[in-house]
Amino acid sequence: MSESDLEQSVKCLNCKIFPICGGWGEFDDSRWCTMECDYCRAVCCKRPGAVDIIKDVGGLGIMKVRWKPFDMDDLPPVIPQLNSQSYGVKHPAYGVSAKKLYYPHTDGWAKEKDLKKRFKIPEASKLILSFSIKDVILDSWLRNLDKACKNLSEYNFDYALAPNFSMYGNYPPLDRLVNLRRQFFMMERLQEYGVKVIPGVEIVRTIDMKRLAKWCRVNRPPMVFLNMTMRREHPTEKEWQWRIDTFIKFREMCGYPIQYIVIGASGPRRLKNVIERLGGVIFYDTKTYRFAEFHRKVWDSLWDKSKSVRDLFFENLEYLNWVYESTMEEQT
Numbered sequence: 001m002s003e004s005d006l007e008q009s010v011k012c013l014n015c016k017i018f019p020i021c022g023g024w025g026e027f028d029d030s031r032w033c034t035m036e037c038d039y040c041r042a043v044c045c046k047r048p049g050a051v052d053i054i055k056d057v058g059g060l061g062i063m064k065v066r067w068k069p070f071d072m073d074d075l076p077p078v079i080p081q082l083n084s085q086s087y088g089v090k091h092p093a094y095g096v097s098a099k100k101l102y103y104p105h106t107d108g109w110a111k112e113k114d115l116k117k118r119f120k121i122p123e124a125s126k127l128i129l130s131f132s133i134k135d136v137i138l139d140s141w142l143r144n145l146d147k148a149c150k151n152l153s154e155y156n157f158d159y160a161l162a163p164n165f166s167m168y169g170n171y172p173p174l175d176r177l178v179n180l181r182r183q184f185f186m187m188e189r190l191q192e193y194g195v196k197v198i199p200g201v202e203i204v205r206t207i208d209m210k211r212l213a214k215w216c217r218v219n220r221p222p223m224v225f226l227n228m229t230m231r232r233e234h235p236t237e238k239e240w241q242w243r244i245d246t247f248i249k250f251r252e253m254c255g256y257p258i259q260y261i262v263i264g265a266s267g268p269r270r271l272k273n274v275i276e277r278l279g280g281v282i283f284y285d286t287k288t289y290r291f292a293e294f295h296r297k298v299w300d301s302l303w304d305k306s307k308s309v310r311d312l313f314f315e316n317l318e319y320l321n322w323v324y325e326s327t328m329e330e331q332t
Contacts, residue, residue, distance in 0.1 A: 044172035213253035229264030235273035288316035
């Protein structure tokens, strides 16, 4: 520690939120803060107005937020996210990003409320709404959260993944507390408007894991989602394995067989490794459709312009399902 780091860590010991924050962060980039707060999104102890930001979301606690139960037994092992349409092809569940519903430049909302009609999804298929979108959009919704939640609830999706406010290991610990609270705050409000929300888990420190595990033990959601879209490591690297170890420990701390929906791990190598380490998880997949639009297959780097986006999309999806099933068979 430098002298300034030491001074900051001493201040943390007397802070009233230390028990849920954990204090000074070794890899915290605020150590080199220039105090140009107007250009910084992070919420830290030095930021003017940080207290007001916290008040706006009702504090930093999560334990008073209750999860409203619903049945999730009907989800398939791979849920592909659509960028355009499903071409009417039957699949147990599809996903759509909330960015398809909102236009930030005009603060407008998509007029077509029937998303299954818009994306040509069979009525029998489930539709999952994902909130893995830019933080600035989620931040703007917080300024008038009732309006945003009301607008969102008018679309005909079946379930929603909890809003994904970014939490980074190199950001001040207070920022993670605020964004975790924002996630639970918005999830609570969406539930008030009748939205069925699958809670999200974002773990940076052990102290985060303990808080979230305690919340799960009280509310007992059968399923939570994990966002791994920012992971850039190969499954053989230590950082990747450390992250998987964390999810294994989290499940043990919850004390019941909680199931995971994983975003950002549907490449064949990652998918296989996650199944081998975590068991029969569900994959929310953003790869198959995006690769098909570029005439790519998910299992190699070759282009195939002889096939339509539709055909490549379902070939990619079929392949990932095959990887899933074959890997599960190897585990039995």
